[in-house]
Amino acid sequence: MTSIERVGVVGGGLMGSGIAEVNARAGKDVIVVESSPAAVEAARQRLESSLKRAESRGKIESADAVLAQVRVVDDLTALADRDIVIEAIVEDEQAKTDLFRRLDEIVTSPDAILASNTSSIPIMKLAVATKRPTHVLGVHFFNPVPVLKLVELVPSLMTDEATTERARAFVQDDLGKTAIDCQDRAGFVVNALLIPFILSAIRMFESGFASAEDIDHGLVLGAAHPQGPLALADLIGLDTVKAVAESLYEEFKEPLYAAPPLLARMVEAGLLGRKTGRGFYTYG
């Protein structure tokens, strides 16, 4: 199995910059592609401030040394020589299929892996946009990427086993993550279990059954969860919770995945949780 040394990341937002960071910290040669010069600058700053934080906490010796492993550019053709490209652009099916079509033309090695960090778009839809569906799979990281150890590996029906095993060796042995295997179904393992749990907590609150504080205290103190489901929903962002719920509902048509009216109203009101200062709780 040939090792993966040259890594491409498309999209340098919240997830892409984290994925670039863990790869650079693992000694990989990393190229991040963003969509415009302004976005290149924003991605570079995101990466730099996260690395400086890691340096000040003693997690890495030198932020500058890690930064030197990363180039951030706005030209997709820079990815031609990559061993793996991990896509982390906006969660938009058309944008992602267009990108996979272009990556298929640009990335030259027939062994190269084209991976997606998508949370909800079927990997098969991305695979069939390329002429190398055997080398396309989902590699789903968790936010914040430098902290959370899990990666869900999501082969489609067309992915060959060698690709999955190479990706597993890369995320586990090189990046120090733990991989779990999931089928190409909306939500994979974690969101398929977590989202209905959060939706149940919202329904419980909405019906007046218990207060937000009591629901969260119940799960923290009675089930040893690190935070309650409503505080967690505020952290994820209520718009994201709703979008993932909708993709699960679309896939399985099960009532447990249906977004409750209160969640829809809060999103319409712009009460999205921590990022807007108010969700189930009020912040700062």
Ligand code: NAD
């Ligand atoms: P984000 O909005 O923070 O970042 C997306 C970035 O992609 C932006 O910086 C944007 O400029 C860039 N971009 C858009 N189109 C592009 C293109 N054609 N070429 C290059 N760059 C482009 O989003 P995010 O939260 O980082 O999510 C990215 C992906 O990761 C999505 O598929 C999302 O579902 C998935 N994901 C998100 C989370 C999470 O907790 N946010 C967790 C796991 C997976």
